[in-house]
Amino acid sequence: MRRRTLRFFFILFLLTAFLPGGASSQEDELLKHPRDMKFPPLSFQPPKASRTVLDNGMVVYLLENPELPLIRLSALIRTGSIQDPPNRSGLARVTAAVMRNGGAEGRPFKEINETLENLAAEVEFSMGTESASGYLFARKEDFARVLPIFADLLMWPAFDSEQLDLVKKAEIEAIRRQNDNPEEIAYREFRRALYRGNPRGQIPTVETIEKIQREDLIVFHRRFFHPTTIYLGVSGDFKKEEMTAALERTFGTWDRSFIEIPSIAFPSPQEEKAIFYAPKDIPSSTILLGHVSLPQKHPDYFSFKILNFILGGGGFNSRLIQEIRSNRGLAYNVGSFYSGRVGYGVFGALCQTKAESTHRVISLLYEIIQGMKKNPPRPEEIDWAKKTLINQFIFSFSSSAAVVGQQMRLEYDGLPEDYLEKYQERVAAVTAEDLQRVAREHLHPGKSVLVVVGKEEGFEKPLSSFGAVNRIELKSAP
Amino acid sequence: MNFRMKRKSFFLGILFLLWFVPAAAFSFSLEGRVKETSLENGIKVLMLERHESPTISFYIRFRVGAVDENLGMTGTAHLLEHMLFKGTRTLGTKNFAEEEKVLIRMDSVVASLEAERSKGEKADKGFLRYLEDTLQKLQAEQKKWIVKDEIERIYSQNGAVGFNAFTGQDSTAYVVSLPSNRLELWARIESDRLLNPVLREFYSERDVVMEERRRSYDSKPRRKLMENFLAAAFMAHPYGRPIIGWASDIQSLGRQATEEFFRTFYSPANTVLMIVGDVNPDEALPVIRKYFQRIPRRLLPPPLKTREPEQAGERRIRVEADANPHLIMGFHKPNAPHPDDAVCEIIEGILSYGRTSRLYRRLVEEEKIAVEADASNGFPGERYPNLFLLSGAPRHPHTAEELEKALLREVDQLKGEPVSDPDLQKIKNQIQTSFLRKLDSNSSLAYWLSYGQSLFGDWRHVTDRIKAYEKVTAEDVRRVARKYFIPKNRTVAILVKTSESP
Numbered sequence: 011m012r013r014r015t016l017r018f019f020f021i022l023f024l025l026t027a028f029l030p031g032g033a034s035s036q037e038d039e040l041l042k043h044p045r046d047m048k049f050p051p052l053s054f055q056p057p058k059a060s061r062t063v064l065d066n067g068m069v070v071y072l073l074e075n076p077e078l079p080l081i082r083l084s085a086l087i088r089t090g091s092i093q094d095p096p097n098r099s100g101l102a103r104v105t106a107a108v109m110r111n112g113g114a115e116g117r118p119f120k121e122i123n124e125t126l127e128n129l130a131a132e133v134e135f136s137m138g139t140e141s142a143s144g145y146l147f148a149r150k151e152d153f154a155r156v157l158p159i160f161a162d163l164l165m166w167p168a169f170d171s172e173q174l175d176l177v178k179k180a181e182i183e184a185i186r187r188q189n190d191n192p193e194e195i196a197y198r199e200f201r202r203a204l205y206r207g208n209p210r211g212q213i214p215t216v217e218t219i220e221k222i223q224r225e226d227l228i229v230f231h232r233r234f235f236h237p238t239t240i241y242l243g244v245s246g247d248f249k250k251e252e253m254t255a256a257l258e259r260t261f262g263t264w265d266r267s268f269i270e271i272p273s274i275a276f277p278s279p280q281e282e283k284a285i286f287y288a289p290k291d292i293p294s295s296t297i298l299l300g301h302v303s304l305p306q307k308h309p310d311y312f313s314f315k316i317l318n319f320i321l322g323g324g325g326f327n328s329r330l331i332q333e334i335r336s337n338r339g340l341a342y343n344v345g346s347f348y349s350g351r352v353g354y355g356v357f358g359a360l361c362q363t364k365a366e367s368t369h370r371v372i373s374l375l376y377e378i379i380q381g382m383k384k385n386p387p388r389p390e391e392i393d394w395a396k397k398t399l400i401n402q403f404i405f406s407f408s409s410s411a412a413v414v415g416q417q418m419r420l421e422y423d424g425l426p427e428d429y430l431e432k433y434q435e436r437v438a439a440v441t442a443e444d445l446q447r448v449a450r451e452h453l454h455p456g457k458s459v460l461v462v463v464g465k466e467e468g469f470e471k472p473l474s475s476f477g478a479v480n481r482i483e484l485k486s487a488p
Numbered sequence: 489m490n491f492r493m494k495r496k497s498f499f500l501g502i503l504f505l506l507w508f509v510p511a512a513a514f515s516f517s518l519e520g521r522v523k524e525t526s527l528e529n530g531i532k533v534l535m536l537e538r539h540e541s542p543t544i545s546f547y548i549r550f551r552v553g554a555v556d557e558n559l560g561m562t563g564t565a566h567l568l569e570h571m572l573f574k575g576t577r578t579l580g581t582k583n584f585a586e587e588e589k590v591l592i593r594m595d596s597v598v599a600s601l602e603a604e605r606s607k608g609e610k611a612d613k614g615f616l617r618y619l620e621d622t623l624q625k626l627q628a629e630q631k632k633w634i635v636k637d638e639i640e641r642i643y644s645q646n647g648a649v650g651f652n653a654f655t656g657q658d659s660t661a662y663v664v665s666l667p668s669n670r671l672e673l674w675a676r677i678e679s680d681r682l683l684n685p686v687l688r689e690f691y692s693e694r695d696v697v698m699e700e701r702r703r704s705y706d707s708k709p710r711r712k713l714m715e716n717f718l719a720a721a722f723m724a725h726p727y728g729r730p731i732i733g734w735a736s737d738i739q740s741l742g743r744q745a746t747e748e749f750f751r752t753f754y755s756p757a758n759t760v761l762m763i764v765g766d767v768n769p770d771e772a773l774p775v776i777r778k779y780f781q782r783i784p785r786r787l788l789p790p791p792l793k794t795r796e797p798e799q800a801g802e803r804r805i806r807v808e809a810d811a812n813p814h815l816i817m818g819f820h821k822p823n824a825p826h827p828d829d830a831v832c833e834i835i836e837g838i839l840s841y842g843r844t845s846r847l848y849r850r851l852v853e854e855e856k857i858a859v860e861a862d863a864s865n866g867f868p869g870e871r872y873p874n875l876f877l878l879s880g881a882p883r884h885p886h887t888a889e890e891l892e893k894a895l896l897r898e899v900d901q902l903k904g905e906p907v908s909d910p911d912l913q914k915i916k917n918q919i920q921t922s923f924l925r926k927l928d929s930n931s932s933l934a935y936w937l938s939y940g941q942s943l944f945g946d947w948r949h950v951t952d953r954i955k956a957y958e959k960v961t962a963e964d965v966r967r968v969a970r971k972y973f974i975p976k977n978r979t980v981a982i983l984v985k986t987s988e989s990p
Contacts, residue, residue: 040779041578044642044676049669054542077540078928111843123843128914130921149921176853183859183883190811192707291810291986294702325644325651326573326637336637339695342703362703394645401647404667408541409928486810486985 056407056430059243059414060250061421064258066237066266071417072253073245075410081153081246082411083160085144086422089234091137092209092274098222100181100214105227106137107177112170114162119170122159131156133163139210140351141422142234150247154256161260164235169227181219189484192463195288196296196360199482203286203459204302204356208277236267241422243414276353277302280457287473288463288482295368295464299375300358301454306350306423312436313444314348314357314452319395320387320445321379322346322359327394329378330359340367340374352423357453365468372460372476379455386446399437406430522937522947523769529785530756533776534937534947535769538930542668544765545650545930548678549661549938551760552753554731555792555869563697563733564749566655567741570693572662572750573639573653577684579677580638584686587633591688594626595743598691602740623691634688639677646670650931655731657869659942665931668766672775679779682754690743698739701732709811709983716807717816717981718868721875725796727868755786762938765930796820796873803979813888814983817895818875821972823866824944830956831968832865832876837915838907838965839863839878839898844914846901847880851894857886861895870943876972888982902969906962919957 059073091102110133113119126133131148133156144164148156189195198213205211244253279302304314322330322345334344344361359379363371387395407413420429462473473479523535554565577584601619604611643651643664651664662681666674705711715730722728732738761780763772799820822828839847840863847861861880868874878899882891926932940950 040676040782041680042676043578044673047673047676049646049673052542052667052669075540078924080924080928127842127844128910128917130918147925149924176856179856179883180859183881186884187812187881190709292707294699294707326640327644332636335696336689337692339692340699342696342700362707363699364702394641397645398647401645401667402649404541404647405543405649405665408543408930410540486987 052404054404054407057410057413059245059417061417062254064237064254064261066261066264068237068257068261068264069241069418069421070254070257071241071243071414072248072250073243073410073414074248074250075245076247079150079247081146081148081150081244081248083144083146083157083242083244084411084415084418085164085243086241086418087142087144087235088239088271088422089137089142089230090140091212092139093230093234093272094209094212095226096209096212097218098226099212099218101222101226101230102142103137103214104174104177104181104219104222105230106135106142108169108174108227109163109167109231110135111177112173113168114159115166115168117159117162117168119168119173122163126156126159129156133160135163153248157256157260164240165261165264167227167231169224169231171224174222174224174227178219178222181214182216185214185216185219189290189486192290192292192294192296193362195290195484196298196461196463199286199288199463200298200300200358200459200461203284203461204280204300205277209274210277233269234271236269237261237264238266239269239271241418243411243418245410245414276305280454280459282457283460283477284458285460285473285477285479286462286482287466287479288461288484289466290463290484291465292463293364293465293468294362295365295371295462295469297361297363297368297372297375298358298461299360299372299379299455299458300356301458303348303355303357304350304452305353305355306425307352308350308355310444310448310452311350313440313448314355315350316392316395316399316437316440317382317387317445317448317453318346318348318357319399320391321382323348324395324398329381330361330375333378334361334363334371334374340371344371346379365465366470368462368464368469369471369473369475372462372473376455376476379453382449382453386449387442389442392440392442392445396437396440400434403434518937518951519948524947525773527756527777527781529781529783531759531761531780531783532941533761533773533780534763534941535767535772536764536933536937537767537769538764538933539766540930542766543665543930544668544671544674544763544767545663545665545934546674546678547661547663547760547762547764547931547934547938549659549760549762549942550754551659551758551942553656553658553660553869554729554733555657555726555871556753557726557729557733557749560737561741561745561749562729563731563738564741564746565660565753566732567694567697567738568687568746568750569653569655569660569662570697571687571690571746572681572685573637574688574690574693575635575638575686576680577686579642579680580635580686580688582633582635584633587630587686587688590626590630590633591686594623594630594691597623597626598742602742627691630688639681642673642677646673657727657731658871659939661935661938663931663934665765671763671767671772675775675779679782682759682780682783685747685750687743687747690746694738694741697732698735701735701738705730705732706735709807709809710814712809713807713814713816713981713983716805717818717979720803720805720981721818721820721979722796724794725872726792726794727796727872727874731868751786752789755788756783757785757788758942759783760938760941762934762941764934764937792872799977799979802975805979805981806984807981808984808986810986811983812881812884812985814881815879815888815891815895816981817878817892818867818979819972819974819977820873821865821876823870823872823874824953825949825956827956828968828971829866830953831960831964832972833957834912834915834960835876835902835965835969836863836865837918838902838911841915841918846898847895850898851880851891855894857883857894858891859883861891888984892980892982899969899973902965903973904966907965909962912960912962912965916958919954923954 059071062070094101129152134145146160202211322328334340341361341363346359348357359375361371525533557564581587604616647667649665653662719728851858851861858880864877866874867877878895880891882888937947940947
């Protein structure tokens with residue numbers, strides 16, 4: 011039955027194909043290889059947010075976009091969990107959570123939650139490693155009611171004791187559960203090993219969380235939250251002048267203060283190979299391998315970015331994915347990452363594979379990374395990587411909130427103002443010689459941290475064949 | 489680095505709420521902006537202009553998913569999705585005529601290999617080794633003709649982002665975003681993928697999927713719990729099977745059967761092309777016609793007749809893993825457009841939207857017995873009757889059993905005292921606003937419009953259905969809670985730490 015139908019429609023297809031002006035030429039045209047296709051030029055003037063400074067020194071970026079009756083505001087605050095006191099690891103995170111959950115002076119948290127949720131508005135604070143962030147979302151007509159809530163929580167949080175207790179309990183439960191998921195274990199132990207002796211490598215424990223008192227939050231907030239440490243970005247349906255006036259009104263009561271944010275030492279590079287193994291009874295091993303790398307301001311930043319793209323950051327055509335996934339079917343999840351930050355960067359490769367191929371995959375990771383030095387990127391790889399980065403760049407401007415966020419982040423990180431304008435040019439300027447040199451100078455598979463989570467009894471060969479292994483006992487919660 | 493991720497249908501319920509169109513609340517409307525066309529072969533084309541930036545998001549959604557697989561073939565829809573990245577007769581090969589000869593020989597070697605392996609202990613070891621060697625030689629020979637991952641290379645060089653695909657129970661989507669001057673590139677590649685797919689490198693990709701299974705299900709306690717929970721909740725209906733497939737099925741899926749699945753279900757009548765962004769429909773349509781009209785019409789197989797029988801009593805399972813306790817509970821209920829589905833959607837909101845929701849306020853904030861507690865309507869799919877879920881993680885020393893009692897208490901409360909009008913209104917406000925929020929991204933628009941079109945035959949269905957949410961009353965909530973949230977209709981799955989199981 012089906013076969014007959016198929017034949018019938020096959021005939022139909024031929025007929026339609028033959029109709030206009032000869033099928034063969036049209037068919038050729040249709041099967042033209044995409045590499046021979048030509049596209050009309052694209053012209054685009056990326057939108058730019060305007061920068062103003064409030065009277066008390068707060069930096070504000072504004073970008074009008076009336077498409078939808080919505081307003082989004084985001085804040086970047088110069089702090090982060092790197093500022094945790096050594097015996098209070100987790101304090102920064104707890105502070106951000108209780109800022110939001112504990113209400114503000116004169117605004118009990120229950121009232122805040124009711125108001126926001128009735129308006130379907132959102133106000134959130136969160137703590138990152140090197141910055142804190144705030145977020146506000148509201149409909150245009152509700153913005154005037156929501157902004158004061160956001161501002162009061164930011165400036166005058168009440169740090170309600172009950173909510174502090176709740177947040178601490180949630181943190182402690184999260185620590186109890188921190189060994190449930192192999193990826194979480196791998197990233198945590200990678201971080202601990204990579205940043206040993208640096209605040210970035212500190213991991214909160216039940217003890218450090220239990221020690222945190224309300225007074226600690228008040229002091230932390232007082233130290234880091236000031237008009238001059240905060241960048242605001244607003245996008246959506248508003249008029250710039252009105253928005254500036256509203257922000258002046260709302261934050262005007264917050265006095266300018268001159269404070270020093272303590273500078274935290276950057277992590278130092280590994281001096282030798284370090285191997286860590288965390289036993290867990292699971293069929294798939296998680297492998298992380300990497301080292302401290304170049305900061306974003308380094309002259310070789312763009313070269314290293316392209317190098318990483320070719321190695322394992324650029325999808326299916328990058329070497330790691332091609333070899334380990336596509337050619338050998340040894341993994342679903344494999345690749346490399348590079349993040350250039352202020353003062354330092356981090357480079358690493360990740361792979362998850364069955365216990366029985368763990369040893370083989372680790373060898374392949376070492377080999378392929380090492381291979382970047384021995385077989386430097388070929389012209390077609392360089393061409394592919396550069397074209398991709400240059401042509402994808404346009405997507406950085408696909409939402410107003412993203413445009414504002416980018417500009418804020420550039421200033422926060424102290425990058426040059428023309429960073430975005432020069433981005434494509436800088437990618438294009440990278441040469442084969444640059445890549446070869448950067449691979450030689452800045453890739454260090456032999457001085458990497460290696461973390462493996464899995465069941466070693468199932469591996470083809472013991473991990474010790476790669477060097478001395480530090481065993482991490484994953485203590486299960488009582 | 490999560491390529492080809494599985495669609496998280498868990499969020500389906502929540503995201504559905506986005507389509508509330510409060511007609512009077514704002515002037516923005518999709519009606520009149522979505523340009524609809526049907527090609528002669530039955531492919532549905534939807535276009536929506538948004539000129540925020542010179543980019544376009546493309547979605548091709550097929551109304552076929554794991555639910556359409558036969559027993560013994562679980563995982564086919566997902567493996568096929570992976571295979572469609574491997575190229576065509578012109579993409580991914582230096583010389584298809586030569587490559588095809590190797591492909592055909594490989595299939596017969598694999599067939600013999602699998603027949604021999606299935607003998608288990610009695611298999612002829614020498615013969616097996618011979619076949620394995622032959623297969624390896626053929627794979628090496630094929631490699632001479634293959635241009636590796638060429639589609640991805642072409643797309644990325646042209647600035648594509650988000651090139652990916654998702655397989656769900658109900659549908660499968662192929663997505664990419666491109667600079668807007670590359671529309672024809674998309675049409676060329678995607679129409680070719682549908683007309684001339686070549687499932688090359690099938691056996692290594694099958695291994696990749698096995699790795700995906702080990703990593704995403706077998707090594708993640710909560711996913712394992714969910715897989716077991718669904719298998720317990722559905723006795724007859726394929727919604728009880730995992731999208732990725734059972735391990736033993738995946739390992740024996742064949743190239744020809746997978747191709748057959750493609751021919752059966754990837755028919756124009758099952759296809760929606762969704763284009764959102766910097767597109768001019770008048771210029772785009774001729775290009776789309778030129779490429780996609782070539783795809784021949786095909787008859788679809790008859791729809792699935794299996795219906796889940798009424799549950800005859802509570803089902804309860806335990807799953808052991810090296811992890812802390814977690815709980816999932818589910819109740820069978822009808823799917824949209826049944827009006828009770830809309831009521832369940834509102835119940836989801838009452839129980840779990842935000843810090844003022846009942847589950848957060850009572851279980852997390854006041855009693856502190858849980859660190860998470862959630863409700864979710866419409867799992868694991870929407871084409872057939874589905875489940876309303878309650879789930880959560882207890883806070884030590886509280887147990888999953890205590891959490892279960894507390895969740896049931898909240899459910900029982902819905903049966904008694906009616907929800908207040910302000911509480912009901914709050915949920916409806918949240919629905920309206922989340923709708924607005926999702927309108928400002930090309931890809932989320934493409935996702936949801938194609939979803940409505942593919943599953944319910946009209947992109948407007950999603951907005952129509954939201955009108956049903958608006959009509960839900962406090963009395964509806966009581967009635968529906970009484971009807972479905974009963975012991976006989978429930979399945980409970982608890983994650984237990986291995987060492988603690990008796």
